[in-house]
Amino acid sequence: MRICVVGTGYVGLVTCACFADLGNDVIGVDIDRAKIDKLNNNIIPIFEPGLKELIDRNLGKRLSFTTDLKAGVQSSEFIYIAVGTPPNEKGEADLTAVKEVAAGIGKHLNGPKIVVDKSTVPVGMGDLVESIIEEHCGSSGRVQVISNPEFLKEGSAVYDFMHPDRILIGTNNRTAAEKVSELYQPLEAEIMITDLRSAEMIKYASNAFLATKITFINEIANLCERVNADVTKVAHGMGLDKRIGHFFLNAGAGYGGSCFPKDVSALVQKADKEGSDFKILKAVIAANDFQKRSMLARIKEVLGPLEGKQIGVLGLAFKPNTDDLREAVAVEVIHLLMENGARVKAYDPAAMEAAQVLLPGVKFAENAYAAAEDAHCLVIFTEWNEFKEMDLERVKASMRAPNMVDGRNIYDPTKVKALGFNYRGIGRK
């Protein structure tokens, strides 16, 4: 099949690479010329395990990149939209890029196409995309717009694309649904076909539910601290109940990232617009904000006033195995630490380059041990595996004071306390 993917970010680039590896001819289109130049020189602009190998294998054969939307549209049967839908100042999804792409597709249309929306968009956007395309091509019925939300996770995006829990196809047109299903046949995954609007809603409902689950266990953790219970044991006991399950029950410093905060907020805004007050999600947003800020309180509890104190930070990205800093808890809390007069030395295995732009005034260490050196407190924001395997005796010996605030509960409190650390996890007082 000939596929054009518009937007070559975390989702679009993985979509390009995976579809090409499955044997399709793929053309990735982006307005960011610097990104396209890098890609054509086989430089991968993001950190995502397994992605480089796929691009190496397919670039120049079945995979190419361009800034020319016309070339992408006219040479393809399927046009995927995978541009960003970041939050606007009201917290709604900013749909400017999706609308621009829809207009461009309409302008360059040279025959019947299937337009597949992979960007996360509010319910009703698929219909709007279709009408924008029709307006710009001057006729109707030439495109079928389908919703095909993406559920991959950064850090395991290639694996997730190739091994999805389900493929969701939203359209009322049976033939178009079958054609898109064919693209995914090699994955042998369960394919659910539903109407366009329900598909759009499933994506938001799924992300909002997961954010709620994380927030619920975080609030249980806060209570555990007061009643002297251990949230990791509580979560394990809860998770053994098949109706609950173990996933997304890790208490921590709050959720961040490029999806949960913006999607929860966009769903609340959409509900408000439709006259439906989404009370639980409003509480989730407030509770998550509290959880992020509580990291500052936890550090102050250990250190007292922060003026002149040195904080070693392990992990900046919003989760392990990615370099993505969008809405990362570490970035927000580091700003608070510096406002309180602390000095920060940070290390992240993948996100340092991007962090230098976002965090002026922060020193960046060459490795995790160097981040801990001379620190009054070591703070863990991201559960990278390499932090779990550190020689903590060496860490302690290099610190000014052996304080540790573990925002992801990666260490066993009994073991680190036995080593002489003044340790604070989340929900395990």
Ligand SMILES: NC(=O)c1ccc[n+]([C@@H]2O[C@H](COP(=O)([O-])OP(=O)(O)OC[C@H]3O[C@@H](n4cnc5c(N)ncnc54)[C@H](O)[C@@H]3O)[C@@H](O)[C@H]2O)c1
């Ligand atoms: N990142 C994730 O983990 C994830 C997971 C599932 C769904 N999503 C959704 O997928 C969509 C894309 O997310 P992302 O994280 O890949 O975003 P991103 O910011 O990494 O990438 C978006 C890309 O679109 C390009 N772009 C913007 N306007 C364009 C235009 N007019 N024409 C061509 N290219 C344009 C940008 O230059 C950028 O390269 C969003 O709606 C997001 O909510 C993201």
